[in-house]
Amino acid sequence: MTPNAVSISSGPSRRSFLASTAVATAAVAGGMPLLAACGGSDSESREGATSGKAADKLLPTYVASTVAQPDLPSKNGSAAGYTGKDDLAALATSVPDKLGTGAPFRIMSPFWGTPPKPGNAYYTALDAAAGTKITWQNQDGTTYGEKLGAVLASSSIPDMVVVPSWELGGKIPNAVTAKFMDLGPYLAGDKVKKYPNLAAIPSDAWRMSIFGGALRGLPMPAAPAGFIVPYYRKDIFDEKGWSVPKSPEEFLSWAKDVTSAKAKVYACADMSWSSAGVFGVRPAGTLGWNIGDDGKLTYRIEEPAFLEALEWVRKLFDAGVVHPDDKARSGDPSQRFTSGQILVFNSDMSAWYGKTAEQAQSKPDFEIDAMDYFGADGGDPTLWASQPATIWSLIRKGASNETIENALAAANFAAAPYGTKERMLVDYGVEGTHYTVKDGVPVKNDRGNSEVINAWPMLAAPAAYFAHPDLPDIARRQVEWQQRMGVFMKKTSTYGMNIVEPSRYANLRSQFEQLELDYVRGHKKLSDVQEAISTWKSSGGDKLRDWYKELLDKNGSGN
């Protein structure tokens, strides 16, 4: 669920970290992480999914990148890692010729933080390098969905729009199909070779970019093993001599031991997302559907594990080991974590680097680590793979040929692999203006921190990777954790398919997000949840199952 490998690697700044955690927060704001939510429409052609051979025809040819091979290659669904030092003087070039023609076009993109002024040195330098002339319409990332919904319903859609998967709720998936163009004529098959960095994006990510039977999105690939991470304060654990809990019971008793309301120290934040990993609950949305070993197609809430996972979290709340502000969902849990008010919290992969870099100056001893997932009985867990692409940029229907070419040129530039001049420019800006090099490691200055965030990295990205030149050890541990956890990874039958559910079922599951939050906090009874499950079945869930069954029969299973 790493929303964005690029933002993770974008330098040791507090601002960029804030930006990247914000991506994470937004990504998980909807309850379960990475709910590839789907709506649908009345027109049948917009529903469903395209996969298998039908999809392969639409995909660009994969041409692996030859620059800078990672020293930790992807394994078990993990991201790749670059832990060695880059020779900044000898970076490769992945875009030898400017592909843009300089015709102006507009891009709307979510932005976490304060957007820099138009025409700043970062945007100018990138435009100059890519041959583009972009007007950025940066919108607040936390309320991006509302803005997106309105803009898509207007008659002036920007030429290029960045759409994160977590905003694909309600009728928005329809709009994506209706309002954005088929990029097949520009990218399918060997046509993509004009854009080598786009050609190096893995096919799985491209397959996720098929909306309504056509290749519409330029993807930001994600690692399937991008699970939610249960972080713990390793520095405090070591100091106190605690060992990391290895089962749900152990966790609970440890939590009770260490919680001291008097000292304002609580064991953890709301651990619902981690609990889903422990008990093997699938994410909400299309990934929630799976054909089990018994051949039955079920949705996540029908599994016994769903209630077990909720009950365990409720136990944590009841025991008073969860910080009261987390119970009230007030403030930022990650700040309580760094200040030591909570000792364990869950977030996405980006917090590992972000929090460490943030605290490096003020707390040199600060160290965090990721717990290894344990199963419900303390044995092996079942972790469900996340979708291989989670953010797309799309080009509006009716854009001129020149605009399309410029947009693709920009995406190709943004997707430059690690170890290239283009990547360096996208992630760090201009040397001397935005960053300086100390001991071979680039360090952003204030201007870099305020200008070099979001925007360009949102357009497209290379295959998921971790690279933190200033903290290479974090990148190594991130990859190793994903590889260790990836052993327990399973793919649902719907994995790797961009599925648009029919609109009549769009709101069927919407009540569960709130219900889960309410139940674990003690505001709802178990019987309320059970009742909601049976209502879900009778008011369309069973029909939706038939729909999925047909879809999977036609397209084949994703696992």
Added chain:
Amino acid sequence: MAAVSAAAAKDRVPRRTSRAGKAGKVPFRIRLRRDRALILMTLPVIVLLLLFNYVPLLGNVVAFQEYDPYVAGNGTTAIFHSPWVGVEQFSRMLDDPLFWSATKNTIVLFVLQLVFFFPVPIALALVINSVIRPRVRAVAQAIMYLPHFFSWVLVVTVFQQILGGAGIIAQTLEKHGWSGFDLMTDADLFKFLVIGQAVWKDAGWGIIVFLAALSAVSTDLYEAAAMDGAGRWRRMWHVTLPALRPVIALLLVLRVGDALSVGFEQFLLQRYAVGAGASEVLDTYVWNMGIQNGDFSYAAAVGLVKGVIGVCLVLGANKVAHLLGEQGVYQK
């Protein structure tokens, strides 16, 4: 002589009619000419109102559709391409337990607000009015107005830091061996909590209009009453409160008309702390259904019902005010 009386009579006719409020007898053109300066002055506001308050009202037709904003070129033309479903959205609403729960919460909160919030600014205005030293008065007023300018996010955070499970009070109690204090996540006390927050934030602001009414009361009246031997309480009962009565009636009518709007941000922000069961009011329900779930037609139907009920309430309350001899929102 006759000419004089005729002139007087001519003069009297329009005056009488205007007093009766039936301006209709004066030709439209003449009134237009007479009032053109006033009309010109109000024109921008009228245009603004038409454009942003009345024209959007037409959008309510989506309540009778299964509206999909993305079905055509833009959201407006999509109205002409979305299928009509009659009153289906309304019957859905009546069958939805969540709607009824939100309605119940809204009504309960309205009654509580009326009982516990509405009188507070009046009482505060009376207190402020009785303070004579201008300096003390100015400082007190400033302190009372200030919270109005805080956003709800800030107010809720401040309350969380004071009344929350890890807040100042809980911490202090904890140090003395009392544990488990947490007002912010108690679903049963939530309705009183939000009243408390509203009083803290907005009661001070609400006194302005009452103070204005009080400043219009002639001091002669107080002096005369005092001369007649009326004490402090009698003066308040017979002079101050009657002076406030029209304003109170006006605000009460407006408040009743607005009965189904009890707040929005305040509830949205504390939704997770106490659960949707306690915090969902009609406005948050409409927002969740429409903006969050993209179920625009259904949300529009609920909003429309709420609006229609609001109009009925305002007219009804106004009628009652008239019956009680008050002016209400408009004069008959």
